[in-house]
Amino acid sequence: MDFAVPDSLSPAEESVSSSLGLSAGELKSLKALVERLGITTVSTSYSGIDAPGTSVMMMLATLECVFGIATKDKHPRHLWAVEIEESCRTELQSHPCKGDCIFGDITGFLTPRMQNEMRDLHAKDKLYTVFMPLLRNNARNALQMLPRATSN
DSSP: OOOOOOSSOOHHHHHHHHHHTOOHHHHHHHHHHHHHHTTOEEEEESOTTTHHHHHHHHHHHHHHHHHOOOOTTOSOEEEEEEOOOHHHHHHHTTSTTOOSEEESOGGGGSOHHHHHHHHHHHHTTOHHHHHHHHHHHOTTHHHHTSOOOOOO
16 A cells, blocks of 8 residues: 655645754654554554554644644554453443454454364463474464464
């Protein structure tokens, strides 16, 4: 996806740039950052109440208030969040950058067979001893535990 930041600044932007002691290049870089954030996707796990999204929203608010850069609809798209605490999931649902999908249990990502295996290993207190050697030898093994997308 491409985005364009004009080569030159408008007279109003020149004024803002000058009053803040920024070069035209610095202001253009900040504008490019905002554009890039608008096409970025994020996913979080156990981040509290979306600490990364809250940080990005605060950064965008500062860019708009201090630098006069329009940031409407320029926040990253939050694809999914995993949060085990029900109260945090409830708050995430009203967050300005809430996840498109909010999971309560990370095992929801696993295939049904792997969910059963995980439950069995957990019950036997064997999760760490079984999975750590696999992941240490090849981190790509973690991806093989996830379900594959199927086309309808």
